[in-house]
Amino acid sequence: MTLSHTDQPWPTAGISFGGDYNPEQWDPSVWREDVELMRRAGVNMVSLGIFSWGLLETAEGVYDWGWFDEIINLLEQNDISIDLATPTAAPPSWLLAEHPEFPPVDHDMTRHWPGARLGWCPSNPDFRRHALRIVRAVAERYGSRQHVVMWHVSNELGGGNGHCYCDVSAAAFRGWLERKYRTVEKLNEAWGTAFWGHYYRSFEHILPPRGNDAKNPSLMLDFDRFSSDELLDHYLAERALLKEITPDLPVTTNFMVGAEPDAVDYARWAPHMDILANDHYTRSPDPVPQQDVAFSGDRMRSLTTDRRPWLLMEHSTSAVNWQPRNRAKNPGELIRDAISHVAHGADGVMYFQWRASRAGAEQFHSGMVPHAGPDTKIFREVSTLGAHLQRLAPVLGSRVPAAKVGILFDNEAGWAVRRGVKPNNFLPYGAAVRAWHAAFWRRGDGVDVLPPWNDFAGYDTLVVPQLFLVADDTARRAEEFVTAGGTLVVTAFSGIVDENDQVRLGGYPGAFRDVLGAWTEEFYPLQEGETFQLDNGWSGREWTEHVHADEADVVTRYQGGPLDGRPAVTVRTHPGGGRAIYVSAGIDSPSIDALVTDLIEPTPPPVTDKLPGLEVGMRETDTDEFVFLINHRADDAKVSIRGSELLTGLTIDNALVVPAGEVRVVHRRREV
Structure with a gap:
């Protein structure tokens, strides 16, 4: 993949610091207090205009620029840079009233009602026309302003409209399929439509996977791919218009990269971003939220082949409002989280949002200025963080050293695991990836969490956790990695299907069977509450397999139960010293730690006396x-x-x- 515009300078002179600013929620008398507090806290950039479409365009082609001119002037007078949004995340109420067909439709054919975000179908050409009109108007009026330093396209694309099943989307899906497969015969072959007699005679007969009934997994996977591509096409349309008007300004949109399958395929979107930007929020039940911060940063950094710095566009100063129980951050946690993002490659620390809202759906979401005002723990820590980031200006533009451990993460594999029934339907994709990341993180190894098409050269160890769907090219390059002397670790439920979501025959894990020198004839999923033991003391739950170690040595075997004495973990040493390790069992975190310690050489740490915590x-x-x-x-x-x-x-x-x-x-x- 070719990256675009990587030579563009970072938008701020130092590390970017600030947050979403929504002055339209407040009386203008508050605005001057806002900028005074921003200067006190060290804020040097705000994201502006994200939800302002209905206030800027009051009817089709009728604009009210006065209040927006005033706030941009005020920010410029106080030397605060602007990440200016195209406000297409929030279509105006007048537009949705005139076009009730714009909101997306769920799989059960229930149309969304106005009132949330991203209330539009990505495939609708009429919506696209209206969206580009407001994009052009904003860009032509403000794109040449000195303090407008970058463009922020829409907001969290796919977060509210990741899939639309309406008739417009159905027609677009059929066109996407015809471009991909060329003939309906090739589609039938790729999808295995002979099962249940679902053979297609025409592309016109194909529908999105509507309803709650079991559907062909290959159809559902292609619909996920199509949905990501449709949203990317919308982003590219806005980007192209912005580049036409302001060719020198960087353009981005905010990702939502975490440890679960993403709303869209961010790894394939990344080449189209001048600056990579991410929104990251820790989860209240998470026992080790700081490792989730590290995992997200390690994924963001690895979305580009040159590992360039990225922008943390949103995170929270304290509690969010959308979890069942919203935990407030402990004293100092705000600063630790932010600096950890910087340590993992971020050159900007931004929040949602500057001032906590009085009204609306996120009124109890924390802000940089909380409801209680600036004389609070949160604002004092925000100000301390601002001072820290100013002192960290020399870090700007530096990069995280190349890691020796790579962990593969692929949204398509995650989508394929999630779609359709599986031998164990309680193996969420991402949990295994994060469990293996945690083992290396705990001992201080640098880790890249990378898409499977990235180059594997330069890594000593490559971990493939629950990579259910694997393309032939990925399998080939993994074998070449071992042949060149690397250590490959393949875990349970990896390499099971090809890129069309069809099972690879001849024994699991089909994509890696030859390089591992071991194969599985049958899965033995455990029932709820069941556990297993291995003969070296390791243990786990959820998953076991009947393994044959034809050309591999056995590291440990199942102890007791129906697989007693069968291999559980194997290793095959290849000529040249490369090793291929197969972990067929769903081993727990202490066992993963032990395996990593016993079989994988650690990365020399930046300090030799690292302590737990x-x-x-x-x-x-x-x-x-x-x-x-x-x-x-x-x-x-x-x-x-x-x-x-x-x-x-x-x-x-x-x-x-x-x-x-x-x-x-x-x-x-x-x-x-």
Whole structure:
């Protein structure tokens, strides 16, 4: 894939800091207080206009620019840069009243009602025409303003309209299928439509996977692919218009990259972004939210082949409002989360939102200025973070060092796991990926979480966790990786189907059977509450397999139960020293930790005396290193290190104490 416009400068002089700013929610008397507080907190950029369409265009072609002119002037006077949004995430009520066909339709053919976000069908050409009209109007009026430094297309595309099953979408889906397969015979072959007699004689007979009945998994997977492509096409239409009017301004949209299958296929969208941007929110029940922060950053960084810095477009200062129980962040957690994102490659820290809303669907979502005002824990920590980021200006443009461990993550594999019935329907894609990431994260290894088409060269270890769907090219390159001396770890339920979601015959895991030297004749999913034991003390639940280790050595075997004595984990050593490890069992986190410790060489850490609960990261240039020390512990952490500590200005000659719950960043020259 070719990346676009990577030579464009970062939009702010230092690390970008700020958040979504929605002045339309407030009386203009509040605006001047806002910019005064922004300056006090060190804010240098805000995202503006995301939900302002109905206030800017009051009827078709009728505009009210006065209030928006005023707020842009005020931000410019206070030297605050603007990430200006195209407001297409929020179609105006007058437009939806005139066009009740615009909102998306669910799989049960229930049309969405106005009132939420992204209330439009991505395939509707009439909506596209209206959207491009407001995009052109905003770009022509404000694109040349000095403090407008980048474009923010819509908002979280796919977050409310990831799939639409309406007749317009159905027609677009048929066109997409015809372009992909050319003939209906090839489609029938790819989908295996002879099953249940669903053979098609014409593309015109094909419908989206409507209703709740069991559908062909291949059809559902292609509909997921189509839906992602339709939203990307909308983004590209807005982007093309913005580039026509303001060719020098970077264009992006905010992803929602996490540990679950994404709303759209962000890895395939990434080449079309001048700056990668992400929204990330931790989940209240998460036992280790700081590892989720690291996982998201490791995915974002790996979406580009040059591992360039990215922008954290949204996260929360404290509690969100959309989880069953919304946990407030502990003292210092706001700062630790933000600096961890920077340690994992972010050159910007932005929040939703600047001021917590009084009304509306997100009125209890935390903001940089909470309901109680600036004399609060949240705003004091926001201001401390702003000062920290100013002191971290030398980090801007540096990059996270190349990792020695790569973990494959693929949305198509996740969609295929989620769509259709499986031997065990309680194996959510992403849980296994994050479990293996956690094992390397806990011991301080650098990790890239990368799409399967990225280059595997340069990694010592490549982990393939629950990669259910695998293309032939991915399987071939994984074997070449082992032949070249790398260590490949393949876990249960990987390599089962091809890119058409058809089972690979001859024994599981079909895509990796030859390189592993082992194969499975039958899955043995466990029932709820059941566990298994292995003869080396490892244990787990949910999943076991009847494995044959024809050309592999056995690391450990099942102990007891119907698979007693059968291989559970195998390793095949290839000429040249490469190894292929097969983990057929759903082993638990302590067992994964033990396997990683026993079989995989650790990456040398930036500091040698890393403690549990002390997160250590590094960014570098050709001449400098920046070591991030994030103390999640309840007590102080002492490490041996030399250099200049950027947040306190102290020179560290030998040892540094990182107080409980705080962060430190040490700058040192690279050894050459």
